[in-house]
Structures are given as C-alpha cells and as structure tokens.
Amino acid sequence: MSRIVVVGAGQAGASLVAKLRSKGFDGDITLIGAEPVPPYQRPPLSKAYLLGEMAQERLYLRPPSFYADQNITLKLGQPVAAIDPAAKTVTVGDEVIAYDQLALTTGSEPRRLPDVMGGQLANVFTVRHLTDVDAFEPLVTDGAHVLVVGGGYIGLEAAAVAAKKGLRVTLIEMADRILQRVAAPETSDYFRNLHSGHGVNIREKTGLAGLIESDGIATGAELSDGSCLDVDFVLVGVGITPHSTLAEAAGITLENGIRVDELGRTSDPSIWAAGDCASFPYRGDRIRLESVQNAIDQAEAVAENMLGANKPYDAKPWFWSDQFDVKLQIAGLNTGYTHVVRRPGEKDGAQSIWYYCADELRAVDAMNDPRAYMVGKRLIEAGKSPDQALIADPSTDLKSLLRG
Template sequence: MTHIAVIGAGQAGASLVAKLRKSGFDGDITLIGAEDVLPYQRPPLSKAYLLGEMELERLFLRPQSFYVENNITLRLGTKVDSIDADAKTIHIGDEVISYDQLALTTGSHPRRLPATIGGDLDGVHVVRDLGDVDAMAPSVSEGARTLIVGGGYIGLEAAAVCAKRGVSVTLVEMADRILQRVAAPETSDYFRTLHRSHGVDIREGVGLNHLEGEDGKVTRAVLSDGSMIEVDFVVVGVGIAPASELADATGLEIENGIRTDAHGRTSIASIWAAGDCASFPFKGQRIRLESVPNAIDQAEVVAENMLGAQKTYVATPWFWSDQYDVKLQIAGLNSGYDNVVTRQGAEGAVSFWYYTGDQLVAVDAMNDPRAYMVAKRLIEAGKTADKTIVANPDADLKPLLKA
C-alpha cells in the first residue's frame, strides 16, 4: 500500500492530508509535527488567544477525532533528524520510516535577536507559535512596559494587543517608516496615526543597539540614537525565514525557501513542498507567500498533484491584519507599483489602490470590505480600474467588474 508522509503539522500540512483523503486516497498517511499539540490556526495566537478571548481548543483546525476517523497517523512532538531521498526514508532518532511520496510543509522560523546584543535574555519574545505566546502572556499586563522591535505587521499587531491590555508600548523601526517594505506611505501614515492615538510611542529611523538585563532578565533597551528605555519585556517582530534546513540537508534546491515547480514538486521527484517554506513561479518571477490562504490553497493543489492531477498552482495573493478595531485586507502584490489612488469610504473607512502605470496590481483596504472585494476580483481577473472612478467616494465600484 502506498504511504504518503508529510513533515510539518501546521496549516499547510493539515490541509494537505485532509485533501488527500477528500480526493479519494486510501493509502497510509503520516503527518509529523514538531509541536506536541494538534495542528492549529496561527493568526488568533497573537490576538484573541493572547487576549484570553479564545480557548486553546478553538485554535485547533480539526479535532483529534478527524485524524482517527480518516486513518491519518499523527506523530506530534516529533523532530525529524534527516531524510534519505534515495532510500525514501525519514529518520527520527533510531526509527526509520519509509515513504513513497513525501511533502514538506515545514513553515517558517521567526528571526531572533543575536545573543551578542541580549537576544538570549529572559523576557525577550518572538510571536510565532503556541509556545511563544504562552511564554509571553504573563508579561502582557496593565502597567507593564515593553519595547517592540520591528514595525511590520507582526510588530504592529503585537503593539495593538499590548496597548489594549494597558501595557506602555514603545515600537522602534530602523527604516524610515513603519511598513516600508510591504506598503505605500499612505498605509504607513494610516497605521502610524492609529497606533499613536492608542498611546503607542512609535520611533522610526531608530533601531535597537542592545539589551541589558539583571539576573539574566531583560530590564533595559539601548537604542541606536543613544536613548535608553526601561522595559519589562521585549517583543521581536523582524520577520520570518523559511524553514528549509531539512530540505537543504536532503539535497533539495533552495531559492528563498524550497524551490518547487508550478505543481509543487521539488528538485527530487518524490518530494513536494507547500506553504511558507516553498518558493514557486508566479507571473514570470519566483515568490514565496507567507499567508494562511496560500498555505491552504497550495497544499491542496500539491495533494491533488501527488495523486497525479498535474494541476498548476495559480496563486491569488491576499492577506489580512487586525489591529484595534481596524481590519486591514490586502489583495494582490504591490511590488513594482508607481502610483497610489486613495478612496475614502464611509465612517472612516479608506482604501489605497496600487497601480503600475494604469494597471491595478494591489489594494490595502481598512474597514472597507466592499472596496476590497471589488479590487480583489479585478486583480484576480487581470483587469484594472479607472482611477477617476476609484478616487470618487460617491462612485459605484461594481460596474468596474463588468468593464
């Protein structure tokens, strides 16, 4: 009987094994995960779960019974030591597991501060998995003081949660503005104003020099401009890196993650990859998408292709971020944009439409789901939107879909 093994029990891994069964695969399936809990959703970790508004069980993507009923073997709390691609075996300590096909859905790792600047002190946290958030939760209490390093979406979401809990928050971003790598100045301005209205001290063009501590616990941050901040804990949000070490050691081609073709197959025919760890062809370039929708969609296509479907994965990039009472929805990729059109919505809603010349390529919509959905459908269809209509808050957007 055919055996498909999947290493990485996050959103992509869980989606892949479920799709295998839904597609009629009746062979053996083993899902191997490093964490000792059932596969769970990550976005609520740093928001509803950290705020105490969501119980652990509600994080789980599926209950234990799903895996039992679908004859999926779960190997949780298990670290894979190596893969022998020639022998088609997985090595876990002295145990050897044979496979016919293998999928790597190993996700990504948070970038950490080096120990040389105090990154190994107690009270220095990253926000990536359940253990990270459980470790940080006791510190997030009213009256505490925190420094958040990094003004991307991870850092801003952490700032919002901490501010809501009554923590005194200072956020530093070494670039000229927050969100500089991922968003237009208009979006940066919007979120800077939002956070400052909630008392967050945002310092742009300022980095962290080093952390200081007492008895092994962080107590002070020295910034690149020489200023010092007394802190009770630190949150590091300086991005993530693909978890491709195992793939690299196996001999797979690596290019900003595990290199795959349009079907999700790696450089070794019996091994596939999906999710945060995988880079794939997209509109003449090679990209890696760090999002839940990509993890699900790509994993499901890979599952079908492992069964012989030969489907091309066509990514439809979209993302979201929740900060305070603002829901940011993003569609498309804004790389290469050269102009932005602002559309004001009702009751403070706003959207920023990115263009390359006259071609719509992406949108950032704040509390404006209607504008977001129209823009998303246009982008996915390869259409554009008349800028004068977009800029007119009284104009109906729906006719753009029929143009």
C-alpha cells in the same frame, strides 16, 4: 499500498492530509509535527488567544479525533532529524519511516535577536508558536512596559494587543517608516496614526543597539539614537525565514525557500513542498507567500498533484491584519507599483489604497472597507485595471467597475 509522509504539522500540512483523504487516497498517511499539539491556527495567537477570548482547543484546525477517524498517523513533538531521498525515508528519533512520496510543509521560523544584542535573555520573545505566547502571557499586566522591535504587521499586531491589555508600548522600526517593506507611505501613515491614537509610542528610524541585562533578563534597551528605555519584556517581530534546513541537508534545491515547480514538486521528483517554506513560479517571477490563504490553497493543490492531477497552482494572493478596531484586507501583490490612488470609504476612518504600475492595477489595501477589498480582489483576478480617476472619485459605484 502507497505511503505518503508529510513533514510539518501546521496549516499547510493539515490542509494537505485532509485533501488527500477527501480526494479518495486510501494509502498510508503520516503527518509529523515538531510541536506537541495538533495543527492549530497561528493568527489568533497574538490576538484572541492572548486577549483570553479563545481557548487553546479552539485554535485547533481540526479536533484531534479527526486524524484517527481519517486513519492519519499523527506524530507530534517529534521533529524530523533527516531525510534520505535515495532510500526514501525520514528519521524521527530512533524511528525510520519509509515513503513513496514526501511533502515538506515545514513553514517558517521567526528571526531572532542575536545573542550579542540580548536575544537569549529570558524575557525576550518572538510571536510565532503557542509556546511563545504561553511564555510571555504572564508578563502582560496592566502598566508593564513592552518594547516591540519591528514595525511590520507582526510587530504592529503585537503592539495593538499589548495596548489593549493596558501595557505601555514602545515600538521601534529602524527603517524610515513602519510597513516600509510591504506597504505604501499612505498605508503606513494610516496605521501610525491609528497606533498613536491608542497610546503606542512609535519611533521610526530607530534601531536596537542592545539590551541591558540583569540576572538573565532584559531590564532596559539602548537604542540607536543614544536613548535608553526601561522595559519589562521585549517582543521581536522582525520577519520570518523559510524553514528549509531539512531540505537543504537532503540536497534539495533552494531559492528563497524550497524551490518548487508550478505543480509544487521539488528538484526530487518524489518530494513536494507547500506553504511558507516553498518558492514557486508566479507571473514570470518566483515568489514565496507567507499567508494562511496560500498555505491552504497551495497545500490542497499539491495534494491533488501528488495524486496525479497535473494542475499548475494558480495563486490568488490575499492577506489580512487586525489591529485595534481596524481590519486590513489586502488583495494582490504590490510588487513593482509606481504610484497609488487613495479612495475614502463609506464609514468614518475607512479607506482604501489602490496600487498601480503605470495603468495596471496590482493590489489594494482596504482598511475597514470590505467593499473595496472585494471589488479590488475580483478586478485583479480578472486582469482588469479601472481608470484611476474613477477609483479616486468617492461617487463611483465600485461594483459597476466589475461590469466594465
């Protein structure tokens, strides 16, 4: 009987094993996770879960009984120590588990502050795991002052929830503007105004020089502009890195994560990878996508290819972010854009930013504008690039562009 082992019990791992069973695979499946809880959703951690609107059990991607019902062996709280590609085994504690095919869905890890800057202090947190949020939730009290380090989507989402909980929030971003790496200045302006309107103190071109310590906790922060802040705790949102140490130790080729081909296979023909940890071919380039959508779609494609489908993964990137009363929906990738077109939405405060490279539409940021998102996504996936004057004209019926 064939044996498949999946290392990494997050969104990608859970999707992969479910797909294997739904496609009729009746061999042994073992899903191994370092965390002690079943696979769960990460996006609600810093939003609904922290706000107290979602219980832990509702975070679970599947009820715990699903894995037993599907005859999937679930090993939780047991990180894999090593992979032996020659012997086709993984080591978990004192146990050695054999595989015929192995899938790595190890995800990513948040970047942390270095210890020299105070990253080891007890009240300095990242926002990635259930244990992270459980650890700082008791500090989320009305009037407390939180310093958020990083003006990307992770930092901005954390800042929004903290402000909604009644905290005083200071967010620092060492780049010239928030969202500089991932969005146009127009989108940055929109979210800067949104946060400022809710009392978040955003300080751009400002880095963290170091934290002031007292008895193992951060009581203050020294900033790069020479100013100092008193703080009750610190949230660090400065990006994530692919979790590829196991693959590297096993001799698997890396390239901004675990390098896979169009099917999801690594440099070892018996080992596959999917999700945040995997870099894959995309339109003549190589990318790594950090999104729930990609984790699900790529993992399901890999599951089918492990069973012989031989079907290249066709990524259709989309993302979302919830901040205060704004839902941002992003279609496509704005890499290489040369200019943007701004389109006002139908409702107050709604708008969309359309990214073009010369005449080619590459991506859309839609703020409280689901129609613009839906149309933009369909246009991008169809390879259509509408005239930019039509996009800018609020009288244009966006749906009509789908027929052009």
